[in-house]
Amino acid sequence: MEKKEYQITKESFRFTQEGKSLKDKAPETKPVGYFKDAFRRFARNKASVVAAVIIGLLLLYAIIVPIACNTNFIDAYSRDTAKGEAADTDAKFYQYLLPKVALFEGTGFWDGTQKKQINNNNYVRYKAIEQETGAPVITKYFREIVEEKFDGTTVMHEVRVDSYRSNAFITKTVTGPEYEKIQAWQQENNIQVLFPVVDPAQKNNNGDITIWYKCKLSGAPIYAADGKTLQPAYKTNLADDYNSLRIAGDDGSYAYANRTGKPGSFSYECRINAYNYFIYKYGIEPCFALGTTDAGYDLLTRLASGARFSFILAICIATINLLIGAIYGAIEGFYGGVIDLAMERFSDILSGIPFTVVTVLFQMHLKDDVGVVGSLIFAFVLTGWIGTASTVRMQFYRYKNREYVLAARTLGATDARLMFKHIFPNALGTLITGSVLVIPGVMLSETSLTYLGIVNLDTGTMSSVGSLLSAGQACISSYPHIVLYPAVFFSLLMISFNLFGNGLRDAFNPSLRGSEEG
Amino acid sequence: MLKYVLKRIALMLFVFFVIMTFCFVLVKLLPSLPAQQFGKDQALIEQRREQLGYGKPLMVQFYLFIKHALRGNWGMSETLYPMSDVWDTFVEKLPYTITVNLYSMLFSVPIGLLLGIYAALKKNKWQDHVISTGVMALVSVPSFIYAFLIQYFLCYKFGWFNIIVEDYNVPVFSWKMFVQLAPAVIALALPTIAGLTRYTRAELTEVLTSEFMLLARTKGLTRGQATVRHALRNAMVPIFPMIIGEFIGILSGSLIIESIFGISGVGKLYLGAIKAIPPDYNFFMLLSAFYTFIGLFAGILVDISYSFIDPRIRMGAK
Numbered sequence: 151m152e153k154k155e156y157q158i159t160k161e162s163f164r165f166t167q168e169g170k171s172l173k174d175k176a177p178e179t180k181p182v183g184y185f186k187d188a189f190r191r192f193a194r195n196k197a198s199v200v201a202a203v204i205i206g207l208l209l210l211y212a213i214i215v216p217i218a219c220n221t222n223f224i225d226a227y228s229r230d231t232a233k234g235e236a237a238d239t240d241a242k243f244y245q246y247l248l249p250k251v252a253l254f255e256g257t258g259f260w261d262g263t264q265k266k267q268i269n270n271n272n273y274v275r276y277k278a279i280e281q282e283t284g285a286p287v288i289t290k291y292f293r294e295i296v297e298e299k300f301d302g303t304t305v306m307h308e309v310r311v312d313s314y315r316s317n318a319f320i321t322k323t324v325t326g327p328e329y330e331k332i333q334a335w336q337q338e339n340n341i342q343v344l345f346p347v348v349d350p351a352q353k354n355n356n357g358d359i360t361i362w363y364k365c366k367l368s369g370a371p372i373y374a375a376d377g378k379t380l381q382p383a384y385k386t387n388l389a390d391d392y393n394s395l396r397i398a399g400d401d402g403s404y405a406y407a408n409r410t411g412k413p414g415s416f417s418y419e420c421r422i423n424a425y426n427y428f429i430y431k432y433g434i435e436p437c438f439a440l441g442t443t444d445a446g447y448d449l450l451t452r453l454a455s456g457a458r459f460s461f462i463l464a465i466c467i468a469t470i471n472l473l474i475g476a477i478y479g480a481i482e483g484f485y486g487g488v489i490d491l492a493m494e495r496f497s498d499i500l501s502g503i504p505f506t507v508v509t510v511l512f513q514m515h516l517k518d519d520v521g522v523v524g525s526l527i528f529a530f531v532l533t534g535w536i537g538t539a540s541t542v543r544m545q546f547y548r549y550k551n552r553e554y555v556l557a558a559r560t561l562g563a564t565d566a567r568l569m570f571k572h573i574f575p576n577a578l579g580t581l582i583t584g585s586v587l588v589i590p591g592v593m594l595s596e597t598s599l600t601y602l603g604i605v606n607l608d609t610g611t612m613s614s615v616g617s618l619l620s621a622g623q624a625c626i627s628s629y630p631h632i633v634l635y636p637a638v639f640f641s642l643l644m645i646s647f648n649l650f651g652n653g654l655r656d657a658f659n660p661s662l663r664g665s666e667e668g
Numbered sequence: 669m670l671k672y673v674l675k676r677i678a679l680m681l682f683v684f685f686v687i688m689t690f691c692f693v694l695v696k697l698l699p700s701l702p703a704q705q706f707g708k709d710q711a712l713i714e715q716r717r718e719q720l721g722y723g724k725p726l727m728v729q730f731y732l733f734i735k736h737a738l739r740g741n742w743g744m745s746e747t748l749y750p751m752s753d754v755w756d757t758f759v760e761k762l763p764y765t766i767t768v769n770l771y772s773m774l775f776s777v778p779i780g781l782l783l784g785i786y787a788a789l790k791k792n793k794w795q796d797h798v799i800s801t802g803v804m805a806l807v808s809v810p811s812f813i814y815a816f817l818i819q820y821f822l823c824y825k826f827g828w829f830n831i832i833v834e835d836y837n838v839p840v841f842s843w844k845m846f847v848q849l850a851p852a853v854i855a856l857a858l859p860t861i862a863g864l865t866r867y868t869r870a871e872l873t874e875v876l877t878s879e880f881m882l883l884a885r886t887k888g889l890t891r892g893q894a895t896v897r898h899a900l901r902n903a904m905v906p907i908f909p910m911i912i913g914e915f916i917g918i919l920s921g922s923l924i925i926e927s928i929f930g931i932s933g934v935g936k937l938y939l940g941a942i943k944a945i946p947p948d949y950n951f952f953m954l955l956s957a958f959y960t961f962i963g964l965f966a967g968i969l970v971d972i973s974y975s976f977i978d979p980r981i982r983m984g985a986k
Contacts, residue, residue: 498679498683499683499686499687502683502684502687502960502963502964503687503690503960504956504959504960504963506923506938506959507956507959510942510952511691511694511695514694514698514947515694515697515698594810597810598810598812598924601812601924602923602924602927602939603939603943604939604942604943619812619816623816623819623928626816626819626820626824627820627824627831630820633816633820637813637816640810640813641808641809641810641813644808644809644810645804645805645808645809647808648804648807648808649804649808
């Protein structure tokens with residue numbers, strides 16, 4: 151038989167529908183993948199989107215504030231204190247300041263003032279500070295309250311007190327050059343930082359150096375003969391090397407420092423106005439938008455640095471747990487049998503250990519080797535991956551006997567390739583949701599642990615939400631703002647994460663597809 | 669069934685033993701400084717430690733530890749309550765923890781169930797939305813934040829309660845003690861109420877839409893009858909074990925709530941033992957054992973209670 155050569159050319163083909171109209175069209179829309187579909191369904195859930203935006207804003211706050219404040223006084227101030235130099239005690243001068251925004255100055259709202267009832271002695275004390283420094287402590291006078299008691303009447307004053315001015319004076323020992331510098335700065339800017347030293351012989355003030363006038367042991371002032379002028383009780387005529395601004399009414403005899411030490415290395419114990427000293431040091435008036443903590447740190451940056459640490463820790467732990475859990479669960483689910491049984495028992499035992507016990511043991515053991523943060527991470531990781539592992543294991547059991555896996559195996563795919571290329575992607579959606587939900591869990595645990603003081607992360611530049619809360623709780627009745635802002639921040643974060651997580655879970659759950667429209 | 673229970677208990681004891689071994693070894697690896705306060709008599713300390721097996725191999729120490737522990741002798745406190753028996757102190761503190769948690773359960777279980785049922789019956793009406801929003805907020809916000817609110821408003825602003833528990837000379841189950849514990853009870857009850865409400869609502873709405881409810885209505889039951897006799901009974905299957913788990917959990921209490929309200933219970937004891945310098949290891953061992961045991965036991969009880977409540981699950985186990 152003769153062989154026939156077939157030549158197939160383009161011309162030998164022709165369209166079947168040639169000349170007829172085509173009824174079907176190429177799809178105009180793009181195919182929707184798993185993740186795109188999930189995203190679309192997530193975007194339809196309004197509450198979750200709002201929650202995601204809030205989380206984003208809080209995250210931005212935590213990231214930006216500590217960086218943005220790098221150049222301004224607030225951070226400089228924290229850095230000084232972190233060095234543990236003399237500045238360490240400076241922070242204390244600015245403790246318990248109330249939230250103040252310069253914009254609201256004098257409105258009585260968010261301007262660092264507080265409505266208070268004070269007794270007559272305190273009233274005179276505040277008025278005296280005003281007389282001495284020229285800055286009003288009492289910004290508004292509401293009313294006088296006269297209380298009749300069996301031992302006479304007491305007069306109380308309901309007033310608005312400026313917390314930035316009320317704790318006016320601090321005692322601070324400075325070196326010679328520093329003393330010179332302050333004097334020169336005073337002269338240049340015409341702002342009085344150093345004030346005359348109160349005579350220690352005047353013991354009736356109980357060490358309160360804001361009382362510069364003669365007073366009785368009760369704190370009540372001793373007036374001059376006219377019955378209303380306060381009599382100064384300053385130290386006079388000392389060798390204080392002072393040659394700068396003098397307060398009103400100074401005839402040149404008031405002493406502005408107690409000089410101690412040997413010639414050449416004198417140190418000067420001064421009575422310093424805290425407000426003006428802040429301006430001298432940082433070139434800006436003290437104004438803390440969220441107030442200051444019990445240690446005198448700025449709450450805004452302190453909270454942001456705590457939150458930033460919390461976020462970073464949570465993300466790290468979520469990632470580590472995801473990795474360990476994925477590998478562990480994959481091996482368990484893929485091989486099954488004895489390996490699965492042994493590994494399951496192992497994770498059963500681990501999951502039985504209470505988290506607090508683990509944390510404490512790790513803090514005791516590893517703190518010196520890997521630090522507080524390191525041991526905290528170890529504690530979180532020890533049992534944290536078990537949930538991820540069981541999710542992955544379940545998905546592996548579900549998919550490992552599918553035909554397509556068999557097909558891939560027939561084509562010669564290795565175990566590792568089957569596990570991670572072919573089966574693992576099926577578990578991805580559930581894992582992503584799970585990992586996002588791990589983040590608020592870790593943040594909550596970290597905050598609880600730092601609140602209880604089991605873990606202590608506080609340094610000069612870093613803090614944690616938990617330790618801010620626990621410090622604030624100690625003075626909750628007098629300075630509720632210290633606990634309020636961290637609490638609001640944390641509650642908002644937790645609520646948002648919960649809503650966000652719910653939305654994410656629904657979006658990644660294919661069985662709910664289409665149910666929203668119904 | 670019995671076989672299953674026994675198997676679970678045996679497994680639990682094994683896990684408990686392993687965890688305790690782990691804790692024991694880790695604690696023994698720590699430097700053990702003689703506490704200064706402990707009688708200040710070195711000879712006494714040495715004598716007592718010799719009794720505990722110090723200086724012997726670790727295995728022997730572990731054997732002695734188990735032998736003593738089984739007889740209720742967990743050693744003496746060295747730093748926290750010097751010279752007092754660890755077990756006795758623990759037993760002394762336990763009632764306060766149990767009381768405060770018991771009160772909170774007594775309030776939260778009925779309230780949570782009722783709110784959940786009400787929300788489920790009024791599904792997608794405004795009552796449901798109000799309850800669900802409240803529950804969402806309460807579930808998310810951690811309990812120590814309510815504790816601050818309670819402390820600030822109820823204790824400080826309104827002055828209804830003391831900020832912390834002050835008077836321990838009154839009987840545990842007395843009105844006076846109850847008033848002292850009230851703020852802590854509220855702080856503990858709120859998240860439980862929220863959790864229970866959410867769970868009950870979810871379960872009940874699912875049951876209410878199932879087909880046998882339609883059958884129940886068709887055969888002439890009123891809505892109330894159908895809900896109570898059919899829907900609620902079925903919805904309780906997963907809810908009841910949850911309540912049982914919480915009841916076991918009341919023993920372990922809450923570290924945070926106890927420390928905020930100054931309740932001198934087990935949680936505070938645990939914190940005190942950890943924070944003491946050097947840490948009080950004997951307390952630590954006892955309380956770690958206690959917490960581990962409670963956790964494991966609650967898990968088993970929840971699993972077993974499922975099969976007691978639901979005949980279908982019981983059949984499956986055979």
